[in-house]
Amino acid sequence: MKILSTLIATFIFSQAHASQVDPVAVFSTLLSQPIKAFQLDWKVGDRANYDIDMGFIKGTNETLVREKNDRGFWVEQNMDLGFAGQQKAEILFDKNTGQILEFMVNGQPQDIPDSGNQEVIEMREDNITVRAGNFDCVYVKVRDTDSNDVSEVWINPQVVPVSGALKQVSPGPMGTVTMELTSFEKN
Numbered sequence: 001m002k003i004l005s006t007l008i009a010t011f012i013f014s015q016a017h018a019s020q021v022d023p024v025a026v027f028s029t030l031l032s033q034p035i036k037a038f039q040l041d042w043k044v045g046d047r048a049n050y051d052i053d054m055g056f057i058k059g060t061n062e063t064l065v066r067e068k069n070d071r072g073f074w075v076e077q078n079m080d081l082g083f084a085g086q087q088k089a090e091i092l093f094d095k096n097t098g099q100i101l102e103f104m105v106n107g108q109p110q111d112i113p114d115s116g117n118q119e120v121i122e123m124r125e126d127n128i129t130v131r132a133g134n135f136d137c138v139y140v141k142v143r144d145t146d147s148n149d150v151s152e153v154w155i156n157p158q159v160v161p162v163s164g165a166l167k168q169v170s171p172g173p174m175g176t177v178t179m180e181l182t183s184f185e186k187n
Helices: 008-016 021-031
Strands: 048-054 058-068 072-079 086-095 101-104 117-132 133-144 150-155 165-172 175-185
Touching: 117 150, 117 165, 117 175
Parallel strands: none
Antiparallel strands: 048 058, 048 175, 058 072, 072 086, 086 101, 117 133, 133 150, 150 165, 165 175
């Protein structure tokens, strides 16, 4: 799990309207190492697909490594929330540090989100069953010290490409937001 902190980084952007934990900050704190000590080991074509449940709004999210260039990796997230609309997020990650270099939503440049301040409340080895199967994983519960929101995430970046996320439960503006892995492809 040496690249745990960077593999989960894209998950924060998959719910643009939800209050989110920043896994990069969480796992760099957990591992007590700076993120720049890690290198991304992504391959073009790596992908993970998720179901999204926001109560009365349900949808899907496909996250994929679209391109590798001299600067890093372009990760694309295509979210379809049915009647609530569609969104395409594109994130350029520095291949050596995991730092976000560029962030666009529906073709429009965005400010790079602040990572916020997270406090790990609980972390343990776990096992979870999601639509994509049964997985050994790490369970992490995190509190955002600015908003006091608590989020949970189950991850296994050794098996699941891009974010490593198997499931995430976070507070959102209209209630709880749950994302669950449905399928993945690791090259």
